[in-house]
Amino acid sequence: MKRTHWNALSAALIALAVAACAQEAPSSAATEPTAAAPVAASAVSVNTDELAAEQKNLATFDDLDFNVFSNRKWDELSHSHAKDILVHWPDGHTTTGIDVHIADLEKMFVYAPDTRIKVHPIRIAQGNMTAVSGIMEGTFTQPMPLGDGKFAPPTGKTFKLPMATIGRWENGVMQEEWLYWDNQTYMTQLGLAK
Numbered sequence: 001m002k003r004t005h006w007n008a009l010s011a012a013l014i015a016l017a018v019a020a021c022a023q024e025a026p027s028s029a030a031t032e033p034t035a036a037a038p039v040a041a042s043a044v045s046v047n048t049d050e051l052a053a054e055q056k057n058l059a060t061f062d063d064l065d066f067n068v069f070s071n072r073k074w075d076e077l078s079h080s081h082a083k084d085i086l087v088h089w090p091d092g093h094t095t096t097g098i099d100v101h102i103a104d105l106e107k108m109f110v111y112a113p114d115t116r117i118k119v120h121p122i123r124i125a126q127g128n129m130t131a132v133s134g135i136m137e138g139t140f141t142q143p144m145p146l147g148d149g150k151f152a153p154p155t156g157k158t159f160k161l162p163m164a165t166i167g168r169w170e171n172g173v174m175q176e177e178w179l180y181w182d183n184q185t186y187m188t189q190l191g192l193a194k
Contacts, residue, residue, distance in 0.1 A: 053169075057130050057167070058132070060080050060172070060173075061120075062123075064077075064080040064081075065118075065120065065134055066117065069116075070117055070118065074105070074106070077098060078098060080174060081177070082170070083097070084096060085101055085175065085176070087101050087177045088177065107145075110145060111141075111144035111145075111154065112159070112190075114138045115137070117136050117163070120133065121133055121134070121135075129166065131165075131166050133162060134164070135163070136161055136163045137158065137161075138158070138159055140155050142154055155191035157190055160189070161182060161185050162182075163179070164180040165177060165178065166178040166180075
């Protein structure tokens with residue numbers, strides 16, 4: 001398995017671990033701190049520079065979805081994406097380069113101009129990796145190009161589906177991005193599949 005796939009897998013596993021650890025511990029005498037607890041706690045080292053970089057990457061990612069993607073401000077995509085970004089799409093294809101990525105993103109707005117992501121219920125960062133979930137929504141109001149001059153007529157149906165993005169960051173921008181959503185659910189909500 002390629003190293004980048006291990007990084008993506010690591011980020012996903014970290015997300016699950018953090019979610020599991022966030023569960024509230026039951027209150028009992030067994031969970032009371034002991035004399036050893038302060039020693040263990042003092043052994044934990046926090047790299048404030050790394051933490052600041054992680055928080056900056058998450059903030060940049062929020063701006064990417066809430067502002068740049070949702071408002072089609074493609075001239076600002078370079079604030080979050082490297083010029084030679086490698087993007088892994090939900091259908092399995094990959095693209096290289098910010099201009100190709102912008103063209104692919106723009107295609108999503110042709111048939112649903114109000115496509116948007118306005119929430120990130122889960123935001124996790126560790127080192128140079130981020131994992132963010134969101135809700136992508138919009139309305140199928142314009143003809144959808146199918147190729148060979150054919151179009152699917154708009155159904156007027158709305159879509160609202162969970163999505164996730166894992167990013168590998170270098171120097172404040174993503175070098176590699178993995179996009180996840182269920183295309184079958186997407187097409188069903190658009191009224192193009194059952």
